Amino acid sequence: MRQMAIGFSTKAGTLQSLQGILSAAVIADVCCINVSQWNSGKHAVIDRVNSQFGSQRLIVRSSCLREDGAHASNAGAYLSVANVSEDQLPEAIDRVIASYGEADPSDEVLIQPMLRNVILSGVAFSHDPNTCAPYRVVNWNEGADTAVVTGGSGGLVWQQAAAAQVEVPGPIARVVLLLEELLELFGHVPVDCEFAFTREGDEELLWLLQARPLVLHESAEDDAAQSKRLTQIEKQIARGMQPHPFLMGRRTVYGVMPDWNPAEIVGIRPKPLALSLYRDLVTDAIWAYQRHNYGYRNLRSFPLMPHFFGQPYIDVRLSFNSFIPADLDVGVAGRLVDYYIDRLLAEPTLHDKVEFEIVYSCYTLDLPSRLEVLSEAGFGRDERLAIADSLRRLTNRIVHPDNGLWRSDADKLNTLQQRREQLFASNADTLERIYWLLEDAKRYGTLPFAGLARAGFVAIQLLKSLVAVGVFSQSDYDRFLAGVSTVSGQLATDRSAMDKSTFLARYGHLRPGTYDIQSPRYDEQPDLYFDWNAPRTAHADVEPFTLSLGQMRDIAGLLREHGLEPDAVELLNFMQSGIELRELAKFHFTRNLSDALSLITKVGADYGFDRSELAFCDITVFRELHVAASNPTELLRRSIDQGKMLFAESQRLSLPPLIAKPEDVWAFEWPETSPNFITQRDVTAHVVGSDDHRALAGAIVCIPSADPGFDWLFSHPIAGLITAWGGANSHMAIRAGELGLPAVIGAGELLYKKWSSASRLHIDCAARRVEVLS
Numbered sequence: 001m002r003q004m005a006i007g008f009s010t011k012a013g014t015l016q017s018l019q020g021i022l023s024a025a026v027i028a029d030v031c032c033i034n035v036s037q038w039n040s041g042k043h044a045v046i047d048r049v050n051s052q053f054g055s056q057r058l059i060v061r062s063s064c065l066r067e068d069g070a071h072a073s074n075a076g077a078y079l080s081v082a083n084v085s086e087d088q089l090p091e092a093i094d095r096v097i098a099s100y101g102e103a104d105p106s107d108e109v110l111i112q113p114m115l116r117n118v119i120l121s122g123v124a125f126s127h128d129p130n131t132c133a134p135y136r137v138v139n140w141n142e143g144a145d146t147a148v149v150t151g152g153s154g155g156l157v158w159q160q161a162a163a164a165q166v167e168v169p170g171p172i173a174r175v176v177l178l179l180e181e182l183l184e185l186f187g188h189v190p191v192d193c194e195f196a197f198t199r200e201g202d203e204e205l206l207w208l209l210q211a212r213p214l215v216l217h218e219s220a221e222d223d224a225a226q227s228k229r230l231t232q233i234e235k236q237i238a239r240g241m242q243p244h245p246f247l248m249g250r251r252t253v254y255g256v257m258p259d260w261n262p263a264e265i266v267g268i269r270p271k272p273l274a275l276s277l278y279r280d281l282v283t284d285a286i287w288a289y290q291r292h293n294y295g296y297r298n299l300r301s302f303p304l305m306p307h308f309f310g311q312p313y314i315d316v317r318l319s320f321n322s323f324i325p326a327d328l329d330v331g332v333a334g335r336l337v338d339y340y341i342d343r344l345l346a347e348p349t350l351h352d353k354v355e356f357e358i359v360y361s362c363y364t365l366d367l368p369s370r371l372e373v374l375s376e377a378g379f380g381r382d383e384r385l386a387i388a389d390s391l392r393r394l395t396n397r398i399v400h401p402d403n404g405l406w407r408s409d410a411d412k413l414n415t416l417q418q419r420r421e422q423l424f425a426s427n428a429d430t431l432e433r434i435y436w437l438l439e440d441a442k443r444y445g446t447l448p449f450a451g452l453a454r455a456g457f458v459a460i461q462l463l464k465s466l467v468a469v470g471v472f473s474q475s476d477y478d479r480f481l482a483g484v485s486t487v488s489g490q491l492a493t494d495r496s497a498m499d500k501s502t503f504l505a506r507y508g509h510l511r512p513g514t515y516d517i518q519s520p521r522y523d524e525q526p527d528l529y530f531d532w533n534a535p536r537t538a539h540a541d542v543e544p545f546t547l548s549l550g551q552m553r554d555i556a557g558l559l560r561e562h563g564l565e566p567d568a569v570e571l572l573n574f575m576q577s578g579i580e581l582r583e584l585a586k587f588h589f590t591r592n593l594s595d596a597l598s599l600i601t602k603v604g605a606d607y608g609f610d611r612s613e614l615a616f617c618d619i620t621v622f623r624e625l626h627v628a629a630s631n632p633t634e635l636l637r638r639s640i641d642q643g644k645m646l647f648a649e650s651q652r653l654s655l656p657p658l659i660a661k662p663e664d665v666w667a668f669e670w671p672e673t674s675p676n677f678i679t680q681r682d683v684t685a686h687v688v689g690s691d692d693h694r695a696l697a698g699a700i701v702c703i704p705s706a707d708p709g710f711d712w713l714f715s716h717p718i719a720g721l722i723t724a725w726g727g728a729n730s731h732m733a734i735r736a737g738e739l740g741l742p743a744v745i746g747a748g749e750l751l752y753k754k755w756s757s758a759s760r761l762h763i764d765c766a767a768r769r770v771e772v773l774s
Helices: 011-018 035-040 042-053 086-098 172-185 223-240 272-283 286-293 316-322 330-346 367-377 381-399 405-425 430-468 474-483 487-497 500-507 549-562 568-606 620-627 632-651 708-715 731-739 749-756
Strands: 031-034 058-063 081-084 108-113 118-125 135-142 156-161 191-200 203-213 667-670 676-678 682-688 700-703 720-723 743-745 760-764 769-772
Touching: 011 031, 011 058, 011 108, 011 203, 031 035, 031 042, 035 042, 035 086, 035 108, 042 086, 042 108, 058 086, 081 086, 086 108, 118 172, 135 172, 156 223, 172 191, 172 203, 272 286, 272 430, 272 568, 272 632, 286 316, 286 430, 316 330, 330 367, 330 381, 367 381, 381 405, 381 430, 405 430, 405 568, 430 474, 430 568, 430 620, 474 568, 474 731, 487 500, 487 568, 487 708, 487 731, 549 568, 568 620, 620 632, 676 731, 700 708, 700 749, 708 731, 720 731, 720 749, 720 760, 731 743, 749 769
Parallel strands: 682 700, 700 720, 720 743
Antiparallel strands: 031 108, 058 081, 058 108, 118 135, 118 191, 135 156, 156 667, 191 203, 676 743, 682 760, 760 769
């Protein structure tokens, strides 16, 4: 029968209390002295240590009364000195005590033998500090250095729910068992421990280096509540992964970055208003209408973005179906969808690059050679030719110089602007305006934007293919993008040329969180984003893009050879227009959305709700207020309360960025992604967030997403950019390319945490490398 729970004390005291009790790991011999003993008899202390350890190399560790407490760990606040020899011991003890500052006589110093033959080390939590849910989180690094993970240098991360019944990889299973035993010993108080594995002959020993209470920002969730939630999600995912009568593909995968990448646009834990707006404006219906209009399969009535307790994911099978040309043979199409899914599962780091690296969604000048890989998956020559012919017909309908589909979409933007002006000139009340701003944002905003974004993607693919076939160099590619004139580029120019009021009249509707009501517009808090007193500086001239006569002839010949209808000039015009109009469409539809959010704020205020509460309501409540006679306060309160409950569940939930099978919701290893490096340039600079514009000059700026509302950053002379989320064709990727700014787009959660917490970085885009300097 297990003894009564033991309590945490100092670092040394806790290890001593575990000696002789702990079975899952070994604890090295402990020698504990206090400051009083050291000050009153150093020779006696040294003799005692030498008597216990002899000539072994030692580690002298802090064990201060102010660390490892129940309310603050002070982790890393005090010094530890490793690899200490006998003659170095007095100095090492002095240095550790000096790190305490005003040392208490009872403060301790922990002395242990150095571990030899360390092969793996790390830290482990019984609960996820971010969600306070009972996830066992193990962060480890292979190698002899036990300070790599504790020093914040990354490593690998395994996370599993308390009740997970899964196979845990390699030695990590033993660390999870160690966590379970520590929880039992300490009466289920959340625990944080450090561990190491050493190799002794053929045996691998697990050592416990430290155990302390894990300080959480709120009460830990109980195991049963977590299990109930994850069981519901597992069932929903299992249901969604079944064959579907109207879809091709044996199964699906769920991801946060493919296609309309919610992680980039609204984040992985959006509040309910932002989530419901994104669904309403794009992912419930508009996305499929646009794909069908452009010649892809008809997926209307299929919502693209399910969510699991408020965390949005893309149904990847549905997305891959939507990239199949409508006229492609059904048998070939079905096998193609399965091939796409299998390829993604084999290379999950491509989850934010599926259209560039996995899917064939348009014809390019290198498509025949790219399709060769399908022969390895059993696609015959005639089938590959059929895929190419189908994509050629589809692409010609998009890029046709006279009646390309993108032209009619571009015309709708004028209609959107005219209707918005007409609406605000009318006597329509606030609810009427909210309703029509959002309805028009779909019909004349996000629908053409989706089409122009498709045209922009085709433009980038064709541009890349010119590099692949050797007509363009990488420098030509960079100069072409740098010469594109987008709204974002114009913003930086206008910030230098316009006065404050004129600038805000044009750009004031932008906000860093496009769908987030709590994200202030530029014109609501202009001083938050811009330094109006700074001298206006002109941006450096960009090296112009030019083509030789030989390149023009090569392009013309390739277009004829591949059966693409534009001539060389028309192709270049399409590529430029496709990239520019995508950004323009986003600029226009976000004005409708931003104005609607401002009016929603006004309606909420009329009934006693501020922005922080309105962020939890669902957009459907405002449609109901518009069409129904009901109690507005009750409707809003009910929607807000439901949203708060959903968001609270989302806050407790941690899921992988790619869900390949239902049981992935219980346990997974956090993947390192393959970031998108923009330009061929390099930069070394200090690292800042976006909060303080006074620190932006000359800095590498880290932001969570590639949202266009962050365009204000480019009015400052930043040196580089890193985003946690964002694809190779995202807004910020195009913007960085246009400016020639070294950027890392879509670093992923692990690398973003590592790089954004650094003080100084070196980014080498050509070498695809980021180095932490300090």
